Amino acid sequence: MNAERVGGLFWLLFGCAAAYGGLDLGLGTMEEPGSGFLTFVAGSFVSLMALLIVIQSFSGDTAAQARVSDLWKGVMWWRAVAISGLILLFIVSFETIGFFVCSFLLLVIIMRWLEGLEWKMCLLVPTIATVTTYLVFKKMMNISLPAGIFGF
């Protein structure tokens, strides 16, 4: 499917939802605009611009326009998905497992599994990074970092 059209349709839906949300919040009056006034205006504006993009996607040389699948052609898209998944895992387990274990594992997994770096590098760099970060935030700036179930 035409990438421009898909993008336009997404933002059209988003803009309409925002405009509806603005109506729901209440527009108020011109003398005293309500919480939904600017929300409605901005949502309508986004919808209008998105509609223009959708209309434009039907004009011009449609054969020359990129398809959604073209945007991921020839790139290692799975690596972006893997990184996003790892970040999500990190967030979910960060407070439970704790700063040290979570951070160390995240770095080791990315460097070893995703990037295929040698073990020496994969252990040395995460160790230095986690210890330095701990010293800067916890010891120098007195900002608490989650200790987690292991207590460190």
Place this chain on the structure above:
Amino acid sequence: MDIADNLLIGLSVAFQPHNLFFCFLGVLIGTLIGVLPGLGPVGAMSILLPITFGISPVTAIIMLSGIYYGAQYGGSTTSILVGIPGEAASVVTMLDGHQMALKGRAGPALGIAAFGSFIAGTIGIIGLMLLAPPLAKVALKFGPPEYFALMIMGLVILTYLAQKSMVKSLMMAGVGLLAGMVGMDTMTGMPRFIFDVPDLLDGIGIAPLAMGLFGVSEILLNVERKIKQSVVVSKVTNLLPSRQDWKDSAMPIARGSIAGFFLGILPGGGAVLASFISYGVEKRVSKTPEQFGHGAIAGVAGPEAANNAAAQAAFIPLLTLGVPANAVMGILLGALMIHGISPGPMMIEKNPELFWGTVTSMYVGNIMLLVLNLPLIGLWVKLLRVRYAVLFPLILFIALIGAYVINGSEMDLYLMLFFGVIGYLMRKFDYEPAPLILAFVLTNILEDSLRQSLIISGGSMSIFVTRPIAAGFLFVSLVLLITAVIPSIRKKRSALAATADDNA
């Protein structure tokens, strides 16, 4: 108080040991992120925002400013030696700078880039000192309608100058406004779009939003392809440009500094635009335009001067009007607000230490940068050999910890990931994130000034056209919007965008 008194105040602040240290740290980090491809100043500043929470506002701004103008210096090193722009404003420097390096003239290219940046940076700072205080006095006459109109003009200029589609950029500004409205309405106390998540009552933080849109999304895009970093020289020698090099570069540096300064003041303008325009001007006025693209030193000197002068000038609208000229200034505005300081016309009067301290620290920072970028060039050459496979996990890790420590909240991490994925998709579909972040930062001021204007006028929109300054700003916005749809101008904008894409 005259400028000499103010300078003394500034110097007394800038030369305090801890401010000197953070200024050095800022320009060092700035050079570092400028040198390393894959993370721009917006991403780096947002990632490092939490570090500034434990220090005073003036020290924080000195450090963050250092990152910004330091990145303009560092970006040229990568452009010249590797042929990859270290950051967006160095795209043009690469055209002739890398050609010079291939011909064995990497030293003079780096030298003139550093000296040109230093001269332009100094001119920019002097301009900032001279122009900001009177502009702040004029801005005192601004009421809510003028502020509203000025911010609309800023957003329109930013979208007008966008390298991609203007419709998309305008739409992104709208999305930024909507994102800025999440949380409690400051005037009515009504929660907006919080979806029963109490953490969202305070709104979306600038740090997770910017880190996601600029930092995480950039990493996600970069890991999809193999980044090759091949440095063309192993040792850089003869950094001092010859007499002929200086002769060829003097006027381009002068023109670049002046053009860059005025383009930098424009809300929505900035370093990238300034460097492109300077390159175009130099090519046009040159007696040997055919040499451009094949190692003309004027093609390095002009754009480098322009982007540095613009970087300094961009502080003027922020510090005098409270209106950020670009996304980087948006982050700085966010940082000031976190520290409880609202930049605007009264800031110079109320916080002279902050204003003059920041300005004078820029002098100091520029000298530090000259030292960092010339005698220490070997260090940066070595750094360019560090693999991206080692760098990006560290950048990601710092971003994650940085986002968490702001509020000690998991929600900020989720938001950062969410905006990271959104930013990744936006870039895939050719939507620019800069208008979004600028509109996001401006939302509160924009909404408040719109409401106050309507209350003052009793609900009449005519207040925006009956007050001359507001009408003037809106007229400029309208003219820009109209000219953007004129076919010949549209073609020129598309051609510029294509050039930028080809070069990037």
